[in-house]
Amino acid sequence: MSITRERLSPEESRSAALEAARRLLIEAGPQAVTLKAVAAEIGKTHANLLHHFGSAAGLQSALAHHIGERVTAGIAEAVRRARQGEADAGEIVARTFDAFDREGAGALAAWMILSGNRDALNPILESIHHLVDQLGQGHEDRPVHETTLWLVLAALGDSLLGEAMAGALDLPRDRARDLARRHLLTAAGLAEDGRSG
Template identity: 40%
Template sequence: MSIEAQARPRRRRRTPAEARREALTEARTLLLSGGPDAVTLSAVAGRIGVTHANLIHHFGSAGGLQSALMGSMVHDLASAIQDAVERLRTDDGAPLEVVNAVFEAFSAGGAGRLAAWIVLSGDLSHLEPVRIAVQDLVKAIDTKIGNGDRLPPKAIGAAVLFIALTAFGEALIGPPLRDMLDQDEDASRNVVAQLLPGFLAKNSVSS
């Protein structure tokens, strides 16, 4: 049965803001269940009970809908990273707590798939809010696991790169790959947390 056939139209009066919000919610659901190709005007219109023309009125085109969805999800990803920053500033656990915060930020709301979609689209301007949030994350990690010594910014940046790339891979292919290797759900996080102190120490010496 197609995604459109599974949709349950909800025909009712709604404001333009409500229509856009509901459309983006359903578009996200389609993205996570079927990938970028599933995010079409007709599919989203069917799920919220409006016409194809109505969605064109709100978003202009399928590209406009997808761009709005990227913007909405990037905002959520940036917020998740900022939440991770606040946790790192207040919680006592480290370095596993650092790793958990970043992994959860990249898994929340399909952020891993979103990042892949944006990179494949070639328009990296959507990631600007994430760049700002990641810079704050570098500062928070520096404070959290710097052990009182100011590590070179390049070393902290390399640590964030290491964690984020692993979190990104986990979000995209982690579950089936872990099954292939008979690994527990937290295996990736635990490995990164164990390697992180030595990784930072090595980079702080060579930076």
């Protein structure tokens, strides 16, 4: 779906390009995320995108940063709501799994790893590290880093192989999310209904 050409500020043009790149990544896979395809999506020229990102690698790095910010913002909000009693562990798991599936972090990670461009993942990893450091403040008695490790790895694996694996095992598609929610409740010392146990 191409957007008609309109005059955008440099920030708006860059933001539109990153959203188009994320959409292409999710809908058509990494091979679809080219400067030419992104430019066509937003009604700009290839040269215009080169001006904003410098190269295809620059676009990939900016996309990783963009997705990293979206991922951590959603997870941080879910954790904040859970700590205030407005949400439960299920929302934290859902936000994390959605970040890697629907938001495109899983596809981006696989793309960067398989293409040998692991450095492009640094913005996502740095965003998660910063988030975990923030979440751990005042909660030093909880295994925030370890919990984040297994939850992110579970969400990443589910985004890449979850549907096929659940199907092969004749399990419901969302079973991995259910298991992660139960594990998070157990790790937090909560009962199944979310109350202290």
